[in-house]
Amino acid sequence: MESSFTFWLTGLSGAGKTSLGEAIALHDRKKGLPTVLLDGDVLRSSISKDLGYSEEERMEQNRRAAALAKLLNRQGITVFAALISPLEKIRKEIEDQIGKNQFFLIHVACSLDECIRRDVKKHYEKALKTTSGTFTGIHQTYEAPVNPWLTVDTENYDKETCVNQLIEAIDALVH
Numbered sequence: 001m002e003s004s005f006t007f008w009l010t011g012l013s014g015a016g017k018t019s020l021g022e023a024i025a026l027h028d029r030k031k032g033l034p035t036v037l038l039d040g041d042v043l044r045s046s047i048s049k050d051l052g053y054s055e056e057e058r059m060e061q062n063r064r065a066a067a068l069a070k071l072l073n074r075q076g077i078t079v080f081a082a083l084i085s086p087l088e089k090i091r092k093e094i095e096d097q098i099g100k101n102q103f104f105l106i107h108v109a110c111s112l113d114e115c116i117r118r119d120v121k122k123h124y125e126k127a128l129k130t131t132s133g134t135f136t137g138i139h140q141t142y143e144a145p146v147n148p149w150l151t152v153d154t155e156n157y158d159k160e161t162c163v164n165q166l167i168e169a170i171d172a173l174v175h
Helices: 017-030 040-044 055-074 088-098 112-118 123-127 159-174
Strands: 006-010 035-039 078-082 103-109 150-153
Touching (some): 006 088, 017 035, 017 078, 017 159, 035 040, 040 055, 055 078, 055 088, 150 159
Parallel strands (some): 006 078, 006 103, 103 150
C-alpha cells in the first residue's frame, strides 16, 4: 500500500484553511487518490459538539481530529485537516500522535487585519464587541508555527496560486 499522510493546515479563522483543504482534497480525489478533508467547524458540529473553546477543550478537539487522521492514514487515506490549532504545544501533540513521518504542518499565513477584513462569517465582528471571550486572535493567542513544513501566504497570493503551491509541494513529497 502506498503511504498516506496528514497535511495539517493551521491559521487564523478566515485565513483560508478550509478553502485550500477543499481544493487540494478535490484535486487528489480527481486523480483517484483516497483523500479526506477534516474541517474543524464540521468536527465541532459532530464529534466535538460537546467541547467549548478553552485551551483544554481546544487540545481535546485537536486530539480527536489527530486520532481520526491517524486512523484514516492507517487505512491508506490521505488527510487534509483544516483546524486553527492555535498553540505550538497543541501542534506538537498532534505531530506526536500522528507520527513524525506522516504529519506535515502547513501554515496558512494571513494577518489578523486581513482576516478581520474578510470576516464572511462575522465571527471577528462579534468577538471585537466584547473584551472577554475565547476567540483566537482577539481574546486568545494564535502562535504562528516556528518551523512548518510549508507556509502558504493567502494574504498576498490568490487561491489558485496557493493551491498550485500546495500541489507542487505535496507532489514533490509523494513522488
